[in-house]
Amino acid sequence: MDVLQTLRGGLVVSCQPVDDGPMDRPDIVAAMAAAAVAGGAAGLRIEGVENLAAARAAVRVPIIAILKRDLPDSPVRITPFADDVRALAAAGADIVAYDATDRIRPEPAADLVAAIRASGRLAMADCAMLDDGRRALVDGASILGTTLSGYTEATAGRSDGVDLALIGAFRDLGAFVMAEGRVNTPDLAAQTIAAGADAVTVGTALTRLEIMTDWFQKAVVDGVRRRE
Numbered sequence: 001m002d003v004l005q006t007l008r009g010g011l012v013v014s015c016q017p018v019d020d021g022p023m024d025r026p027d028i029v030a031a032m033a034a035a036a037v038a039g040g041a042a043g044l045r046i047e048g049v050e051n052l053a054a055a056r057a058a059v060r061v062p063i064i065a066i067l068k069r070d071l072p073d074s075p076v077r078i079t080p081f082a083d084d085v086r087a088l089a090a091a092g093a094d095i096v097a098y099d100a101t102d103r104i105r106p107e108p109a110a111d112l113v114a115a116i117r118a119s120g121r122l123a124m125a126d127c128a129m130l131d132d133g134r135r136a137l138v139d140g141a142s143i144l145g146t147t148l149s150g151y152t153e154a155t156a157g158r159s160d161g162v163d164l165a166l167i168g169a170f171r172d173l174g175a176f177v178m179a180e181g182r183v184n185t186p187d188l189a190a191q192t193i194a195a196g197a198d199a200v201t202v203g204t205a206l207t208r209l210e211i212m213t214d215w216f217q218k219a220v221v222d223g224v225r226r227r228e
């Protein structure tokens, strides 16, 4: 079955531990990946070449790979260089995702898509808004993700909840739509699919134990306060 067909109607689990936390190790990422697949994940999203190689050896489902960099002169973090694309393709990515926003960046987004396609992989555009998706389709991306909605200056106001409107707008473009970003409950995952997403990616709520623990810990404190 082709990769998009495998992902359609499925859950993608993003296995990205908290940076430099106790779970930020390739063997642990590989274990998370295997556990996600055991739970029914149709695909995975993995950051970094070493993590990707470890996860690739552990599972057979499609992997969306990224490489995050903190650049001194650009806000673009997700797979900013064509060399990153080639490294991820060589380490076993099926799909390579890149920042598709229209911001200051070291290499044009179109060049990244060209590099992804030249390596025989599919391109996923991590978008913040509708125009990002429009440009990405012209460039040759196969998947439009809502990943960056709420995380750019222009979309900072949307950082609460899931961007269901953007899912619908991408759907209207005729694209394969990946809902991603703050899908923190099973009910929200269902809402994204009902709104027109072809697949949905969940990260923090499944694989960032420190953050999930903090959510619950705060809820417990709130419960104590309510009892008083």
Ligand SMILES: CC(=O)N[C@H](C=O)[C@@H](O)[C@H](O)[C@H](O)COP(=O)(O)O
Residues within 6 Å of the ligand: 014, 016, 066, 147, 148, 151, 180, 181, 182, 183, 184, 201, 202, 203, 204, 205
């Ligand atoms: C904005 C950005 O850099 N997003 C990243 C992209 O890979 C990850 O940090 C997110 O965890 C991922 O998109 C999944 O989203 P959530 O963790 O909200 O389920």
